[in-house]
Amino acid sequence: MLAAMGISTMLVLIGWTDMVTYFLSVLAIIITGIVLIQGYRDTAALHAKLDEILLALRETRNDLVGLEHEDPQKISAVIAELEDRAKQLSEAPTAG
Numbered sequence: 759m760l761a762a763m764g765i766s767t768m769l770v771l772i773g774w775t776d777m778v779t780y781f782l783s784v785l786a787i788i789i790t791g792i793v794l795i796q797g798y799r800d801t802a803a804l805h806a807k808l809d810e811i812l813l814a815l816r817e818t819r820n821d822l823v824g825l826e827h828e829d830p831q832k833i834s835a836v837i838a839e840l841e842d843r844a845k846q847l848s849e850a851p852t853a854g
Contacts, residue, residue: 766781
């Protein structure tokens with residue numbers, strides 16, 4: 759990294775500012791792509807783990823498996839439904 763910074767500085771000093779700008783822009787695009795790919799892999803792995811939990815617990819609704827592939831409107835509707843159910847459960851009197 760330090761070598762790249764030194765080379766970039768020298769190139770700017772000799773008048774190759776456009777070349778340095780181009781190089782840094784391409785490098786930024788490549789790094790952004792790598793970060794996005796890694797983020798996608800992390801998210802996909804997380805969804806697979808959550809799907810496994812849903813399938814392992816008999817009390818869960820297995821229709822939620824794969825929800826991340828649905829339209830955003832359907833996902834929002836399911837989230838709203840789950841929040842309503844959670845609120846109703848928290849407000850229900852407990853036996854004891």
